Amino acid sequence: MFSLIAFILKLLFGAILGGALAYEPGKIRNESKIFYSALISLVAVSLVSISGFSTENSAGFVLGASIFTVITAVILLTRDQNFDQRLLYIFSAVVGIICGSGHIFYGIFFTIIVYLVIHMGHHLFENTDIDPDTDNPGNTEKT
Numbered sequence: 001m002f003s004l005i006a007f008i009l010k011l012l013f014g015a016i017l018g019g020a021l022a023y024e025p026g027k028i029r030n031e032s033k034i035f036y037s038a039l040i041s042l043v044a045v046s047l048v049s050i051s052g053f054s055t056e057n058s059a060g061f062v063l064g065a066s067i068f069t070v071i072t073a074v075i076l077l078t079r080d081q082n083f084d085q086r087l088l089y090i091f092s093a094v095v096g097i098i099c100g101s102g103h104i105f106y107g108i109f110f111t112i113i114v115y116l117v118i119h120m121g122h123h124l125f126e127n128t129d130i131d132p133d134t135d136n137p138g139n140t141e142k143t
Contacts, residue, residue, distance in 0.1 A: 014045030044096025
């Protein structure tokens, strides 16, 4: 009974965190992008969680195969999309893998970092204008 509750919580957190990666406040929302991101994370959570129920002898092999399957499926299914969307879906799959392995807080932390980098990373490079007169050590003016 407790394993069912843990599985449902993993699914819930995986879907919420996967959908949160695609959410952009203040812009026109693309519900299909949020839905696909949450769905990819949900599939990753379910595959990784179910592979945890395998026997002790083959647990590592089954877990590795499920992670490989999730990443490969996301890469192959998003071939026709642009790089930003592919990257978003791959990160949604990684969040699902992290939550499916039982590390919910690591998934939350990873989601926050990826969200900040994807959606607010352009602010990192706004104030990088270099003044060519002050940074050139070979330019010495005599007065």
